[in-house]
Amino acid sequence: MAQRLFEGRDHAAAYLKYRVAPREVVDRITTFMHKKTLKRFNLAVDVGCGSGQMTTLLAPHFSQVIGVDVSAAQLEMALSNKKPANVTYRQCPAEELPFVSGEVDLVTAVAAVHWFDQEKFFQEADRVLRPGGCLAVVSYGIDMELEYGDVSDTLNKICQEYYAALIPARDPNLGVSDANMYLDMFGSCSYPDKEWNNPLCIRRTAPVSGFMGIIESTTYFQELKEKDPTEAERLSSGIKSKLLSAMKASSPDPEVTMVVKYFYWLACKP
Template sequence: MTRRLFEGKDHAAAYMQYRVAPQEMISIIMSYMEKRASKKFNLAVDVGCGSGQGTVLLAPHFTRVVGMDISAAQIEMAQTNSRPPNVSYRQCPAEELPFAPGEVDLLTAMTAAHWFDRPRFLLEADRVLRPGGCLALLNYTLDMELEYGDVSDALNDICKELYAALLPFRAPYLGLSSAKIYADMFNSCSYPDKEWNECLRVKRTLPVGAYVGMVETFSPYQVLKKKDPAEAERLSKDVITKLLSAMKVSSPDTEVTVVVKYFYWLACKP
């Protein structure tokens, strides 16, 4: 069954503010597609689009881009953000897409497919993709790393404490990493032309406060926040205090390099 998360307006706003836009992944996806067809692509559909950070990155490559999400709050947030004229959004479950058979050139889900009814979603993907169309599924691991001068190791020890504190609130079926879920989906895909990549390291320079803000958008933190708001707030403040102390700075606006580790798979429909 589909898991319904990320539905509150406050959470959607935080998602918009802190989540990383995966520009490097868009380049990889388009390179994969262009090797198989050099023509202009018509329709891209971004499923589980959230507030649209990844959706808008597809706009230069397609005549039309549609972001889909089951959450009304996420769609509302996406629509308030500036977007190219060829990008639109619709509230819709991933397993029931409003497109004709063979209409879609690219179907992607960026950090969302682990919440879907995966067998139904893969059947729906096969239905809407045209022959030669591509499916691209990607996610990243919780264990992001920080780089800052000669104290990176100390910062990452603090981060590991944060991740360990959140682990009991992680959805059990995800396991320690959702990579296995994506690998199982990859193995169940019958398309002969497909590629799996275990780790792409993407770096972003963010304020310390924004790094913690991004962690706060993750589902384990949201579960903790719902169960014990005071403890969630204490955990965030404690992590920021420890990070700033290790960096020997006082402002959470101090920038640090955040290393996000993506895994992904791409497949081309015969």
């Protein structure tokens, strides 16, 4: 059974505010499609679209892009954000896509498939994809790195302390390793024309609070917050103080470079 998560308005708003929009991944996907398909870029469907960061990035490449998500709160955030005219949203489960068989050119799912009933989702993706259509399955790990002058190593030791403290709150659906789970999905895909990529390091500058916001929007932190809100606040405040101290920050919230490690696989339906 698919998991019902991220349905609170505050959590959905945090997704919209903090999550990194992976335009570099979109470039990789469209390059793959240009090589593998009949160059039909009519309809893309972003499954588990959340607040729509990936959905809107697909818009320049397709005649129509539809983001689907089971969460009304996530879709509310997506609709509150500025979107291109060719982007629309629908509420539905990933396992019951409201599309005619063979009408979709691209199905994407970003940081979402681990919450789906995977067997049913991949059957649905195969059903709605046209022959020559593409499937793009994307995610990233919690193990972001920070770059800041000559104290990057120190900052990353603090980050590792943070991640280790959150591991006990890890949802069982994520398995032991995010990347290994997605590699297993890749191995199970029956399409012969497919490729695995890991890692694709995406760099973004953000204030320290932006980095903290990304981590606090993860299920790791949200699970801890639900179980023990006092401990979650103590942990977050302590880590931020350690980061700022190591940076000898003269401003309350200096900018760092975040390195987000994406992994993804692409496959072309025969």
